[in-house]
Amino acid sequence: MAQTAGTMMMRMADADILPFQFSNLADTVHLYLTQLKTLETDKRDEIKERNREITEGVYDALKDPKKTLVPPKMEYVPPYLNFAPLEQASDDLTEAAQAYDKAMDAAAGNAPAELNTDLLRSERLLTDNQGLPNRPWFQHVLYAPGFYTGYGVKTVPGVREAIEQKRWSEADDQIKRTATALEHEVDLLKQAAKLLSSSHSESPR
Numbered sequence: 001m002a003q004t005a006g007t008m009m010m011r012m013a014d015a016d017i018l019p020f021q022f023s024n025l026a027d028t029v030h031l032y033l034t035q036l037k038t039l040e041t042d043k044r045d046e047i048k049e050r051n052r053e054i055t056e057g058v059y060d061a062l063k064d065p066k067k068t069l070v071p072p073k074m075e076y077v078p079p080y081l082n083f084a085p086l087e088q089a090s091d092d093l094t095e096a097a098q099a100y101d102k103a104m105d106a107a108a109g110n111a112p113a114e115l116n117t118d119l120l121r122s123e124r125l126l127t128d129n130q131g132l133p134n135r136p137w138f139q140h141v142l143y144a145p146g147f148y149t150g151y152g153v154k155t156v157p158g159v160r161e162a163i164e165q166k167r168w169s170e171a172d173d174q175i176k177r178t179a180t181a182l183e184h185e186v187d188l189l190k191q192a193a194k195l196l197s198s199s200h201s202e203s204p205r
Contacts, residue, residue, distance in 0.1 A: 017111045018119040021104075022097035022189060029182065030090050032142070032156050033083065039163050040081055040171075047075045047166075078168040085179035086159075093182055096189035103196035112199045118192045125184040128177050132158050133170060141178045 012018060051074050053059065059071035104111065127139040138144040138157070146154040147161055154160050158174030 016113065018116055020119050020122060021101055022093075022122075023101050026090070026094040026097040029093055029142070033086055033090050036086075036156060036159055036163065037083060039160065043163055043166065044077065044080075047077055051075060051077070075166075078166070081163075081168065081171055081175065083175060086175050086182075089179040089182035089186070092186045093189075096186045096193070100189045100193040100196070103193040107196045107199065110199065111196055115192060115195055118188055118195070122185065122188055125188055126181050128158075128181055130177070133162070133167075133174070141181045 050072060054071060054074055059069075063069060126142055128141055129139065130136060132138045132144055134147060135144075141158060142156060143153055144157040146152050146157065156178060159171055159178055162168070162171035162174050
């Protein structure tokens with residue numbers, strides 16, 4: 001890890017233009033979105049199955065007369081979460097990332113130095129000033145240590161942990177916050193691609 005990080009830092013320090021590519025980020029965000037949808041479906045199915053077992057008396061049938069056991073209570077089956085803002089932001093990010101990478105390739109090493117000003121902001125835009133629920137000091141919307149996992153990472157932590165803890169209204173709110181941060185990233189990439197395109201068209205042939 002030290003060797004990889006050291007090589008990366010030297011590469012970035014020596015680059016006239018920060019060597020950032022964003023298509024992989026867009027693909028990763030799409031993967032995370034798919035995982036969140038699966039997690040929500042699994043949680044809902046889990047609640048439905050447990051409620052069915054309670055209704056059919058499965059827990060009563062399994063009672064041990066020598067032990068005091070309390071069967072679980074029926075749980076509220078939540079409405080489907082609205083992933084539309086995150087889906088739109090993910091699609092927008094894919095399109096903007098592809099346009100940026102294409103513009104960077106077309107620039108063929110003639111990118112303007114002021115592009116670095118935009119690129120330096122690219123990671124910072126993936127934050128929310130209000131931070132994550134219960135720990136506002138963590139502000140990144142894509143990565144953070146899990147609330148119950150120590151240093152173990154959680155991806156899209158605000159949304160993921162809300163689903164895991166069955167805090168459905170909070171999950172909807174975190175979906176919107178994450179989508180907003182991603183759309184800010186999209187705006188930056190569009191601006192950067194426009195800067196590259198205009199610089200390329202103005203460069204001497």
